[in-house]
Amino acid sequence: MKKALITGITGQDGSYLAEFLLEKGYEVHGIKRRASSLNTERVDHIYQDPHIENARFYLHYGDLTDSSNLTRIISEIQPDEVYNLGAQSHVAVSFESPEYTADVDALGTLRLLEAIRFLGLEKKTKFYQASTSELFGEVQEIPQKETTPFYPRSPYAVAKMYAYWITVNYRESYGMYACNGILFNHESPRRGETFVTRKITRAIANIAQGLDPCLYLGNMDALRDWGHAKDYVRMQWMMLQQDTPEDFVIATGKQISVREFVSMSAREAGIELAFSGEGVDEIATVVSVDVEKAPAVAVGDVVVKVDPRYFRPAEVETLLGDPAKAKQKLGWVPEITVEEMCSEMVANDLDIAKRHALLKSHGYDVSVSKES
Ligand code: NDP
Ligand code: GDR
Numbered sequence: 611m612k613k614a615l616i617t618g619i620t621g622q623d624g625s626y627l628a629e630f631l632l633e634k635g636y637e638v639h640g641i642k643r644r645a646s647s648l649n650t651e652r653v654d655h656i657y658q659d660p661h662i663e664n665a666r667f668y669l670h671y672g673d674l675t676d677s678s679n680l681t682r683i684i685s686e687i688q689p690d691e692v693y694n695l696g697a698q699s700h701v702a703v704s705f706e707s708p709e710y711t712a713d714v715d716a717l718g719t720l721r722l723l724e725a726i727r728f729l730g731l732e733k734k735t736k737f738y739q740a741s742t743s744e745l746f747g748e749v750q751e752i753p754q755k756e757t758t759p760f761y762p763r764s765p766y767a768v769a770k771m772y773a774y775w776i777t778v779n780y781r782e783s784y785g786m787y788a789c790n791g792i793l794f795n796h797e798s799p800r801r802g803e804t805f806v807t808r809k810i811t812r813a814i815a816n817i818a819q820g821l822d823p824c825l826y827l828g829n830m831d832a833l834r835d836w837g838h839a840k841d842y843v844r845m846q847w848m849m850l851q852q853d854t855p856e857d858f859v860i861a862t863g864k865q866i867s868v869r870e871f872v873s874m875s876a877r878e879a880g881i882e883l884a885f886s887g888e889g890v891d892e893i894a895t896v897v898s899v900d901v902e903k904a905p906a907v908a909v910g911d912v913v914v915k916v917d918p919r920y921f922r923p924a925e926v927e928t929l930l931g932d933p934a935k936a937k938q939k940l941g942w943v944p945e946i947t948v949e950e951m952c953s954e955m956v957a958n959d960l961d962i963a964k965r966h967a968l969l970k971s972h973g974y975d976v977s978v979s980k981e982s
Contacts, residue, residue: 613637613937615689618698622800624695625652627843638696639687641672642910652800674718681725691975704766705923709905711765716772723780736850739777741790742770743929753932763924787855794931798839799958811875815959817913818879819967820906828920830869833928835861835961838946845942861931862944890916
């Protein structure tokens with residue numbers, strides 16, 4: 611039975627990858643951080659009591675800033691595959707905490723690679739690094755592919771650039787099977803609530819159910835190549851099943867703006883929007899509504915505004931990937947469109963919002979985080 615170790619198992623990708631590997635028959639180990647409240651919500655449904663016979667899912671306390679902890683865990687597990695998905699993954703937050711982001715995202719990767727080498731596992735353990743389209747930043751070529759030069763635009767992207775190159779370096783220096791998946795944005799109902807797609811689908815659902823009056827966003831002109839996390843974790847595994855390690859761009863090859871994603875989400879919830887104004891004065895007004903689906907919304911309501919708080923010190927305006935190499939060499943193609951993904955996310959958030967609205971209407975106090 612193959613053993614995999616996933617850092618970031620409690621995150622969006624980690625949870626989908628763990629499910630995927632369990633289905634493939636792996637023994638799955640994950641590193642979770644100690645937190646003052648429970649943080650395993652995304653993997654609770656696959657949790658297995660370690661006392662049961664034939665358990666194949668294990669969580670270990672750890673942190674990418676802690677070398678001795680990482681070395682001990684890898685030494686105990688002797689994994690066939692390590693997926694380094696753990697990261698301070700929020701671009702805007704990286705401007706607030708640049709040093710911590712570098713420690714986790716850049717040096718954390720080095721710590722894992724060094725632990726594998728130090729333990730003499732460089733010929734046994736295959737290593738996947740969660741690289742990112744943010745490396746392209748100020749894009750030098752459209753669409754972006756494996757050979758497009760990098761130009762990172764945030765402390766997050768600069769840290770990930772170190773991680774990218776140290777992965778290449780350990781491959782070249784020590785013959786390790788180590789590779790980078792340069793993944794473009796991918797989302798799902800499990801996406802963190804402060805990334806823009808989930809922020810939008812959650813807010814639209816809350817607005818439809820009368821739990822929120824308005825959605826505040828930053829740069830709505832930003833263009834992204836959005837795929838579904840389920841398609842992308844499949845590719846993470848495929849990258850480690852080859853004879854020789856290589857780096858791959860993973861994307862859909864299509865892009866839409868944040869504004870278009872807002873319209874698409876609103877339409878899914880029965881709301882047609884019209885955008886007017888420019889820059890910080892831009893708003894979206896309801897022009898028609900399906901009252902069955904969005905009972906709390908009326909024509910003329912202003913439901914989206916701009917808040918400059920969400921502008922970034924340096925922005926990545928446009929990203930569009932070319933996944934031709936992944937298709938040609940691995941036969942990978944994305945199966946879920948952005949429309950299908952948006953529909954799934956809105957349906958999920960409407961379910962949650964309806965439950966909250968029902969509880970509220972029966973006098974129960976529903977306190978939902980307003981973090982955005
Ligand atoms: P999430 O933010 O959902 O998950 C990040 C994970 O990393 C969480 O499990 C988090 O733990 C963990 N983590 C954070 N800090 C540390 C630390 N110091 N030590 C150990 N673990 C830590 O990210 P995604 O699942 O969306 O992304 C997975 C990886 O892929 C990340 O590295 C991200 O940068 C990269 N990536 C993501 C893309 C995307 O569009 N989703 C695109 C390209 C790359 P906790 O749950 O406790 O916070
Ligand atoms: P990104 O994702 O920065 O691409 O990084 P995010 O969803 O945060 O932003 C996408 C674009 O939307 C614009 N935007 C807003 N973003 C947020 N979060 N909140 C807002 O209110 C808002 N308004 C507009 C942003 O400015 C940006 O242009 C994600 C992360 O998952 C990274 O870890 C990963 O590496 C990259 O995708 C690929």
